[in-house]
Amino acid sequence: MKKITFILISLITLTNCGVKKKIMLEQKNENFKESTHYNVILPENWKPILDSHDLLGYSPKNLKDINKNIVRIYELKLTGNKESSLNNFVQEDVERLNNIVKIDSQKLSKESTKYGETYRFEYEHNWNFKHYKKTFFYFKHSDFIYKFSYSSEIKYYKNYENDAIFIFNNLEFKKKQK
Known part of the structure; x- marks a missing residue:
């Protein structure tokens, strides 16, 4: 009888953890949607996830x-000088990344996208014995x-x-509230 009780309690506890994580993800997703100035449209084979830092991200369902x-x-509020250069921000971020990541190869370019002036930074690096490629816009x-x-x-x-x-x-940007 004690074994059955222990097994039932264990199953309830294990099942409950999964439910809490799903509810937490849904709540974070809703909070995130309310606090940002944009909406994310995902392909059907992608899903919202919480990353290892408990931040909202998006990943293919099958991985x-x-x-x-x-x-x-990442949505970063401009402070101080509203005319501060996007180029300056990008250069500082690329320098920061070069200081904290051992980058194997990298490329920085400037493009024109539907969002206007856009910088694209690509680099490759190794982490935990695996090779990764990152692209930032x-x-x-x-x-x-x-x-x-x-x-x-x-x-x-x-x-x-x-x-x-x-x-x-x-990406869909929300209209400013007046």
């Missing part, structure tokens, strides 16, 4: 390990600088690159 392939979007919209990040284990990069570009191209 169990989120570190293999993830999209994150930086652009300004209203009073914010956006940093769109696509990070993938190199063997998955090309498989999901078009999905990541789809997410980037389909």
